[in-house]
Amino acid sequence: MATQRIRHLRPLLRPISHLHPTSPPPCKPFSTSAPSLAVRSTGPSPTVNHNAQRFRSRQKEHPEAYKIALIVPIEYVLSAHKAKQIPFRPQTFYKVIEASLPHTGSRPSRAFGEFICREFAMSAKDFGAIAVFLVKTLPHVNGRDMDEGKRNVRLELMYTILHSAALLGDPAAVVLHFQLLDGITRKLGRKTEQVEAHEAFQRVQEVARLGNSAALAVVASTLELKGDRKGALEAYLKCGEAGDGDGYAHGGQLVKTLKGDREEAMRLWRKGAVSLDSAKCYYNLSLEIDPKDPEHEKFMLKAAASGVRGAAHNLGFYYSKLAEKKNIPLAKEWYCVSQGEGMVESVYNLLALLKKEGKTEELSTWVGADMFVKAKLSDVQELKARERFAGPNPGQAAIQ
Incomplete structure (x- = not known):
């Protein structure tokens, strides 16, 4: 079952923005010193001993696939560190990867995430940054590598870290984890993934209640797909209020179709365009404005320049x-x-x-x-x- 799931991760690991209207913004700081993350015991990770023998067996069978530098090429890590996508040196990143590999054969857990955060003195936000980096990077790496063993190890590693970071509550990881699970569920339709996707969506809702714009966008689009357009509209408008102009873009469309209120839709789109520079709002406005109006060309140019x-x-x-x-x-x-x-x-x-x-x-x-x-x-x-x-x-x- 795990192998089948990993296989179905590949087509889903294309640009995540294709799955939902927005991609996750940087998440808020999350400290492992919080009571909910406190781990009093010290020593090795709680699952390492149970999986060490199986991991060593797999490592012997596919030695090249488990070489750290082959899993994530150094040029990607250096670039991410320079761009501050990962908030620590490449040496620390590779140590985290090395410590995570024995866990790839077991079910991701909050305990594993707590272990990594404790061992490397990092926050859940830092751990989540690793997960987001892997989700964005590994598809490009796997696309150049024809070795099936290496490809599977990378995907297992990415999913283990992503799921564990989501269980720690990191907003960016929570959103990405649900997006991947939702895609798998739609493709496989199995009860196991449906249950996990439901649990993942509950975590997204919790983050959305805290005002995270990416989570609000995911909640809104999910509710819209389920036919709850009233709930979707409410979530889209909250997404806009949280600083994501695309929330107003989608919310305005629902206002127009649900309530038939073109003027209110235009007001929302102007708010998203002028205040939040939303390309989608500019696009929606251009469709409503007479082509003879100079704003039509101006707004369409802004949308086109952003790739709408x-x-x-x-x-x-x-x-x-x-x-x-x-x-x-x-x-x-x-x-x-x-x-x-x-x-x-x-x-x-x-x-x-x-x-x-x-x-x-x-x-x-x-x-x-x-x-x-x-x-x-x-x-x-x-x-x-x-x-x-x-x-x-x-x-x-x-x-x-």
């Missing part, structure tokens, strides 16, 4: 169709940016512009090879006549 899906496509359409002074070269540039973000609709619109110029043979110089193939395989008739990308779902966009 659909914004670059809409700018291409704006400069080729809606602007008072058409700018076809600029339209082609934005369609090129958009197809690079995976928008096949932009390939069709770019082709339409090139056809008017009699330069269809130049399409391959504007479009990546993968998107060129994708565009050929797509059924154009299924893309209805909507001339702007108007929402988060690619099926809502249309071609010229």
